[in-house]
Amino acid sequence: MPLLQPLGREIPLEPAAVTKSTVADVTAAKATAWIHPHLEQGVDPYKGRQLRAAQPIPQGEVVLVDMPYAVIPAVDDPRTSDALLCSHPPCSRRMSCSADRIACPQGCLGDVMWCSTACQAADHARHAFECTWLKRFAASIREKRGEYEFGMLWLIVRILAARQLAMSAAGGESTTPDDPVDDGRGFAEGWQAMRSFCGSEDSWSHAQVRAWTALVKKYLRHGPVLPHHLPDREVLKLICQEEANSFGLYPRETGLYPVPPDALDRGDQFGAAVYPRAAIANHSCGPNMTHKPDQHSRMIFTAAKDIAAGEECCISYFDLTQFTDLQTRRERLQTLFRFEARVLSAGSQHLHRKLRGREVQLLAVGGAIGTSLFVQMGAVLPKGGPAGLLLGFAAYGTIILAVNQCFAEMVCYLPIPSPFVQLAGHWVDDALGFAMGWNFFLTMALGIPYEIVAINVLLTYWTDRIPVAAVVVIVMVIYGILNVLTVRYFGVAEFYLSICKIILMIGLIGYTFVTMVGGNPHHDVYGFRYWKDPGAFVSYLTAENTGRFCGVLACMIQASFTMVGPEYISMTAAEAERPRVVMHRAFTSFVWRLMVFFIAGALCMGIVLPYNDPTLAATIAGTRKGSGTGAASPYVISMNNLSIPVLPHLVNFLILTSVLSAGNNLVYSASRTLHGLALTRKAPAILGRCTTRGLPIYAIVLTMAFCCLAFLQVQHASATVLNWLVSVITASYLLNYFGTCVTYLHFYAALKAQGVDRTTLPFRGYLQPYAGWFAVCGTGLMVLVLGWEVFLHGRWSTETFVLDYAMIAVFVVLGVGWKAFRRTVWVRPERADLGVGTLRAEVDEYERVVRDGFNKRQGGWWWWVVDRWFE
Numbered sequence: 001m002p003l004l005q006p007l008g009r010e011i012p013l014e015p016a017a018v019t020k021s022t023v024a025d026v027t028a029a030k031a032t033a034w035i036h037p038h039l040e041q042g043v044d045p046y047k048g049r050q051l052r053a054a055q056p057i058p059q060g061e062v063v064l065v066d067m068p069y070a071v072i073p074a075v076d077d078p079r080t081s082d083a084l085l086c087s088h089p090p091c092s093r094r095m096s097c098s099a100d101r102i103a104c105p106q107g108c109l110g111d112v113m114w115c116s117t118a119c120q121a122a123d124h125a126r127h128a129f130e131c132t133w134l135k136r137f138a139a140s141i142r143e144k145r146g147e148y149e150f151g152m153l154w155l156i157v158r159i160l161a162a163r164q165l166a167m168s169a170a171g172g173e174s175t176t177p178d179d180p181v182d183d184g185r186g187f188a189e190g191w192q193a194m195r196s197f198c199g200s201e202d203s204w205s206h207a208q209v210r211a212w213t214a215l216v217k218k219y220l221r222h223g224p225v226l227p228h229h230l231p232d233r234e235v236l237k238l239i240c241q242e243e244a245n246s247f248g249l250y251p252r253e254t255g256l257y258p259v260p261p262d263a264l265d266r267g268d269q270f271g272a273a274v275y276p277r278a279a280i281a282n283h284s285c286g287p288n289m290t291h292k293p294d295q296h297s298r299m300i301f302t303a304a305k306d307i308a309a310g311e312e313c314c315i316s317y318f319d320l321t322q323f324t325d326l327q328t329r330r331e332r333l334q335t336l337f338r339f340e341a342r343v344l345s346a347g348s349q350h351l352h353r354k355l356r357g358r359e360v361q362l363l364a365v366g367g368a369i370g371t372s373l374f375v376q377m378g379a380v381l382p383k384g385g386p387a388g389l390l391l392g393f394a395a396y397g398t399i400i401l402a403v404n405q406c407f408a409e410m411v412c413y414l415p416i417p418s419p420f421v422q423l424a425g426h427w428v429d430d431a432l433g434f435a436m437g438w439n440f441f442l443t444m445a446l447g448i449p450y451e452i453v454a455i456n457v458l459l460t461y462w463t464d465r466i467p468v469a470a471v472v473v474i475v476m477v478i479y480g481i482l483n484v485l486t487v488r489y490f491g492v493a494e495f496y497l498s499i500c501k502i503i504l505m506i507g508l509i510g511y512t513f514v515t516m517v518g519g520n521p522h523h524d525v526y527g528f529r530y531w532k533d534p535g536a537f538v539s540y541l542t543a544e545n546t547g548r549f550c551g552v553l554a555c556m557i558q559a560s561f562t563m564v565g566p567e568y569i570s571m572t573a574a575e576a577e578r579p580r581v582v583m584h585r586a587f588t589s590f591v592w593r594l595m596v597f598f599i600a601g602a603l604c605m606g607i608v609l610p611y612n613d614p615t616l617a618a619t620i621a622g623t624r625k626g627s628g629t630g631a632a633s634p635y636v637i638s639m640n641n642l643s644i645p646v647l648p649h650l651v652n653f654l655i656l657t658s659v660l661s662a663g664n665n666l667v668y669s670a671s672r673t674l675h676g677l678a679l680t681r682k683a684p685a686i687l688g689r690c691t692t693r694g695l696p697i698y699a700i701v702l703t704m705a706f707c708c709l710a711f712l713q714v715q716h717a718s719a720t721v722l723n724w725l726v727s728v729i730t731a732s733y734l735l736n737y738f739g740t741c742v743t744y745l746h747f748y749a750a751l752k753a754q755g756v757d758r759t760t761l762p763f764r765g766y767l768q769p770y771a772g773w774f775a776v777c778g779t780g781l782m783v784l785v786l787g788w789e790v791f792l793h794g795r796w797s798t799e800t801f802v803l804d805y806a807m808i809a810v811f812v813v814l815g816v817g818w819k820a821f822r823r824t825v826w827v828r829p830e831r832a833d834l835g836v837g838t839l840r841a842e843v844d845e846y847e848r849v850v851r852d853g854f855n856k857r858q859g860g861w862w863w864w865v866v867d868r869w870f871e
């Protein structure tokens with residue numbers, strides 16, 4: 001971190017003191033570094049080294065006291081300053097201008113003073129190393145390059161001086177002897193600590209490195225003025241490290257969080273220093289330690305709150321009273337400290353929280369709406385009739401509503417990667433998490449070729465001259481680009497594609513209304529005519545009421561493929577900004593989406609077309625050209641029946657974009673599921689690796705490989721391939737819901753057993769646990785009756801049976817196999833880890849930190865409208 005800040009207004013100095021006297025006594029007595037017995041070093045794959053509490057550290061306790069390896073004063077005018085530091089490092093006392101300060105007899109620099117002759121004498125050898133350099137360069141560097149660069153160069157010189165001194169003491173060896181710390185925890189000391197600092201040429205821009213290289217050549221080369229015997233490259237490296245690790249010294253403590261309303265800023269900087277151990281502390285915008293130098297420039301870290309075992313101990317790298325919103329804090333980190341977005345791990349397990357509320361909402365729409373709603377749904381109209389279709393969708397709608405309640409309560413509580421998969425493992429049985437994870441991955445991954453096949457058939461509405469293989473490859477490239485170009489671009493692309501879907505759906509509802517009241521070329525006010533003739537219900541497969549029930553059941557089964565959504569919202573949980581707020585809104589608005597898209601969709605479809613429409617029948621039977629394309633959509637058939645020009649093309653185009661978006665979304669969801677599986681060691685670790693931009697790259701590559709299944713259509717009819725995939729995927733969806741609702745019931749029981757009040761949860765579902773039980777029974781029953789038709793007399797089909805029920809077998813084999821292999825245990829409610837390690841605490845902290853940060857709306861009126869709709 002850069003060491004000097006611009007000097008501000010004068011603020012009187014406060015006496016520095018270690019807050020807990022017991023520990024202060026220890027530190028003062030030893031006048032050396034002191035490390036809390038519960039403090040240890042750890043490594044975070046992204047942040048690098050970190051300080052961590054091995055056991056709890058109570059609020060107010062001193063966590064670390066560190067001696068500077070090198071320190072410089074940074075004052076406006078040394079003659080009048082009350083904050084000049086004694087140049088003898090172990091003393092480094094702050095001296096007022098009225099004190100008897102001793103200047104360098106050589107007159108090298110006004111900033112060099114000692115508090116006593118004893119300190120001057122003790123510092124003789126060290127100062128001799130810098131004295132010539134200061135005499136030669138200090139004034140000219142200050143004049144030509146300013147205070148910041150001078151301070152940086154001087155601190156480097158003092159680091160080199162400390163090294164030289166230690167080497168001389170050790171008899172001229174090339175490395176200094178590093179006193180091991182007596183607690184045996186391996187905190188490096190001295191020069192060894194400097195070498196293990198993070199920061200290298202790669203951490204800084206080329207321009208910056210070039211500028212420093214020039215400074216090294218001009219001012220820091222080994223020679224009679226500065227006899228350090230290090231090559232230029234080593235000195236350059238030292239600058240890169242010093243800039244990433246030095247502390248500015250300020251009179252008041254930094255890092256009280258939340259910032260009290262009457263908090264004072266940290267005051268004017270009076271020095272800069274490098275500390276061997278304090279440099280290991282990472283930054284947090286909601287730190288759990290405050291830091292402040294004491295009278296001798298020792299850095300004191302104090303626990304600002306109770307720190308739990310396993311928790312990282314963080315400080316704030318900047319003054320939280322000056323940077324109050326998240327945006328400016330991020331900019332600060334980026335410009336000054338050159339790292340971004342990993343400000344807090346935020347329970348996202350290395351994914352980056354960058355998706356905004358509207359993007360999450362639209363991603364959920366994007367995943368939930370595809371071919372099925374516009375085309376496939378029409379296939380059950382002849383089985384159930386318009387009322388049967390509406391009833392079937394409404395009946396299944398109650399199940400999915402209950403499922404949504406279960407998802408919402410758990411995911412808002414713990415918005416982590418692949419939440420329902422991870423939570424099943426933590427709260428029910430690892431074997432359930434394993435089976436659900438792989439089942440969900442297969443649901444998503446098999447959905448991708450389904451959408452690609454659908455794109456191909458939609459294209460054949462206009463031409464069948466594009467080779468199937470070319471379509472598959474082009475779509476794969478599009479998905480690859482959108483998913484690999486960071487989650488930000490993915491979110492934006494999906495945002496626009498999803499808007500097309502919404503426009504399409506609202507347009508089709510509008511189309512239905514306008515044409516039913518006579519707004520069509522025939523001026524036919526057909527209203528609800530088709531509900532009377534040929535009728536509202538169909539007796540499907542058998543006569544009378546039983547037949548009507550069968551019709552409704554067929555529609556419910558179609559609904560269980562069409563009506564989806566909560567899982568898509570959940571999949572964005574770890575990448576959503578302000579996850580609890582955003583998730584809450586997304587799950588709540590799922591209810592109106594359900595009404596507008598699915599229920600209204602089912603109603604409209606039954607209005608625009610009679611269930612016995614000959615074109616629809618021929619399309620479903622595959623005896624008509626255009627079967628399985630946009631022409632198979634009841635809306636398009638209706639448009640043609642009403643002799644409406646152009647509109648069918650537009651609708652086909654919009655369906656195409658919506659299918660494209662659904663596939664894109666599936667790549668995202670499937671890859672994030674794999675990433676989640678790898679994090680929980682249920683898939684090879686390599687799939688959990690993210691690029692520096694937070695992309696789970698190997699998971700994306702493996703997911704994309706499933707696109708190749710779309711090549712199956714080269715050999716088979718596309719409609720056949722679509723049917724295979726639909727059958728397999730429907731069972732997977734239901735199994736996933738079933739497992740999630742079982743997890744919810746366990747979560748509910750665990751909350752009760754552990755005395756957690758549900759009113760404290762960020763989202764509290766209605767009618768629980770009854771809604772949970774209803775969802776479990778509903779989805780369980782649906783998955784069992786999926787292939788019901790094959791059990792009717794004379795309708796047996798082995799292919800249909802296998803396709804409908806294969807996933808149940810896969811699910812059971814996966815679960816039982818993992819249970820046997822890993823000997824997993826069924827988690828009892830009172831034992832369930834409701835915080836899932838430190839993840840809940842991380843999210844809590846992140847939520848607290850970002851609460852003020854996102855108040856500003858971005859963009860103009862358009863975004864205002866979009867946000868009002870989608871946030």
Ligand SMILES: C[S@@+](CC[C@H](N)C(=O)[O-])C[C@H]1O[C@@H](n2cnc3c(N)ncnc32)[C@H](O)[C@@H]1O
Binds near residue numbers: 196281
């Ligand atoms: C003073 S060092 C902290 C210790 C460092 N992690 C190490 O390995 O030595 C500062 C550097 O740590 C990393 N760092 C600190 N806080 C971070 C955070 N919240 N997220 C990501 N990186 C962080 C940045 O690379 C920064 O330049």
